[in-house]
Amino acid sequence: MAIIDFINFYIVPGLLLGSIYAVGAIGITMVFGILRFAHFAHGDMATMGAFIALAVVGLFGVTPWTALPIAMVLTAILAVGIDRTFYDYLRKRPAILTVMASLGVALMLRSLVQVIWGVDPQTYQRGIVRPDTYFGILLRPRELYTFLSVIVIVVALTIFLRASKWGKAMRAMSDNPDLARLSGVDNRMVTLLLWTIVGALCAASGFMLAINTELTPMMGWFLLLPMFAAAILGGVGRVEGAVLGGLIVGMVEELSVLVMPGQYKAATAFVILLLILLVRPRGLLNGKVL
Amino acid sequence: MSHSPMSVSPATADDFVLAMENVRGGYGDADILQGVTIKVAPREIVVIVGPNGAGKSTAMKAVFGLLIVRGGTVVFDGEDITGWAPNRIVKRGICYVPQVENVFREMTVHENFEMGAFLRKGDLTAAYDRVYQLFPDLKAKRKTPAGDLSGGQRQMVAMGRALMLDPKLLLLDEPTAGLSPKYMEQIFQITRDVRDTGVSIMLVEQHAKQALAFCDRGYVLATGANRHEGTGAALLADQEVAHMFLGG
Known part of the structure; x- marks a missing residue:
């Protein structure tokens, strides 16, 4: 197999899948870091975001990529609403209650998607798109846009967290919540910002998976395990770790078909999760101990 | 068990940056503090020492609103801040450095x-x-x-x-815990430098001897109540205090 074929058939799909996982894993790691709970509704929130984008496409007749930012805003509002309605209520109780509540929210979101849009697979646009060639590398426009969007999202988020006052406050809250409060950081504002970002990221990851495959009510649920594996692999609470973890999990999944039957592809994330928890529970970039 | 008079400080009651008087309270139902009185004058370093479980850190947390206060008052800069939430106290001009x-x-x-x-x-x-x-x-x-x-x-x-935050009063909870003697001296020196920039300082110390030698005034607490108070030098010279801490 020529190098270029290897790149086109394994590396590009691995990076594509990995960057979609990365965007989802960033949200998981941020919720873990700041609110200290595992957000099980993350995948189904991504499904919801993808279907909201479908609705925007259907209602306004815009292209899917134009619908994406609108869907990100709407899903962000939804995420803040879910936090206010369900999680906020449990904030002072043990974290496991919120984890269970998020599982309930996951089921509610999925059922809502099934009620509104039905259970059959859907797509944003019909028809076959031929890939373009860039120095021998085959990329469809939607794949190119996916890569570009992920880069924009990661860079924008990094700048926000590193350079802005409230971004630093979010990092401080993740680092040492008691000291952040002693410094006068308003918990509620951080939580509001967190869910805004998480909702937008969910919509982006769901949309990007859907545009590269198809929309199904279960798509987000299947994203959950690789996204958690990516977040824990990178180190809980570490945004850059989640990106790294996402890319690794995506790449390993795609490469696994070289040595294992393709049906086991989905199990690789689980294997990575088990291995990292056994060998290096703090993750590659020294995250929090769970 | 006698409370020595406040003769050591030249300041009158109104001149204190901080005056916690007869404070009782704890984290839950039980009172850890059974009536503690501690005052800090402007540009003064006040140290709180005492055996383990004396309520030293608890007394400091009472100032910062981290305790349920059930009796007594905490007056800061002429304003009663008893029962205020920590974020309000921070804005008013007290900053707190936790031990860990x-x-x-x-x-x-x-x-x-x-x-x-x-x-x-x-x-x-x-x-x-x-x-x-x-x-x-x-x-x-x-x-x-x-x-x-x-x-x-x-x-x-x-x-x-x-x-x-440019506080008027800085609360330091055991700043030298776990540090080598060299660093301990350095932290004490820095504390003096901070005081010289116009900040009053209240600190809790495990290293009683060194702390009393460096502070302006000290309070000795035991079982949640005042035991002794006076200048650092006077407390170091006190027989009973010496017996408590210095193995004398």
Whole structure:
């Protein structure tokens, strides 16, 4: 197999899948870091975001990529609403209650998607798109846009967290919540910002998976395990770790078909999760101990 | 068990930056403090010592609103702040440096200072200049994550973070815990330097002998109540205090 074929058939799909996982894993790691709970509704929130984008496409007749930012805003509002309605209520109780509540929210979101849009697979646009060639590398426009969007999202988020006052406050809250409060950081504002970002990221990851495959009510649920594996692999609470973890999990999944039957592809994330928890529970970039 | 008179301080009651009087309270239902009185004058370093379980740190937390106060009053800068929430007290001008977990480990030294000034608006140049002048060692490490520093330097970051809000009163909970004697001396010296910039300081210390030697005034607590008070030198000379701490 020529190098270029290897790149086109394994590396590009691995990076594509990995960057979609990365965007989802960033949200998981941020919720873990700041609110200290595992957000099980993350995948189904991504499904919801993808279907909201479908609705925007259907209602306004815009292209899917134009619908994406609108869907990100709407899903962000939804995420803040879910936090206010369900999680906020449990904030002072043990974290496991919120984890269970998020599982309930996951089921509610999925059922809502099934009620509104039905259970059959859907797509944003019909028809076959031929890939373009860039120095021998085959990329469809939607794949190119996916890569570009992920880069924009990661860079924008990094700048926000590193350079802005409230971004630093979010990092401080993740680092040492008691000291952040002693410094006068308003918990509620951080939580509001967190869910805004998480909702937008969910919509982006769901949309990007859907545009590269198809929309199904279960798509987000299947994203959950690789996204958690990516977040824990990178180190809980570490945004850059989640990106790294996402890319690794995506790449390993795609490469696994070289040595294992393709049906086991989905199990690789689980294997990575088990291995990292056994060998290096703090993750590659020294995250929090769970 | 006699309370010595306040003859050692030249200040009258109104002149105190902080006056906690006869405070009782605890974290839950039980009172850990059984009536504690501690006063701090402007530009004064007051040290609280006492055996384990005496309520030293608890007394400090009572000032900062981290305790359920069931009796007595805490007056700061002429205003009764008893029962205020910590974030309100911070804005009023008291900053607190906890004993442990007192820095943002994953954030740089400079970002720690920035977080200290979170509530401040406007130009912070003077505030940064002040902390880097007090802690010149940290200037070269301003981009280093605080978690990578030595224990002594972390303590400096913690104090610097608290000073960014320009407090009138700084509360230090065992700032020398776990530090080598060399660093302990350094922290005491820095505490004096901070005082000289116009801040009153109340600190809790495990190293009673060294702390009493360096402070302006000291309070000895035992089982949640005042036991002795006086200048550091007077307390060091006191037979009973010596017996309690100094193995005399």
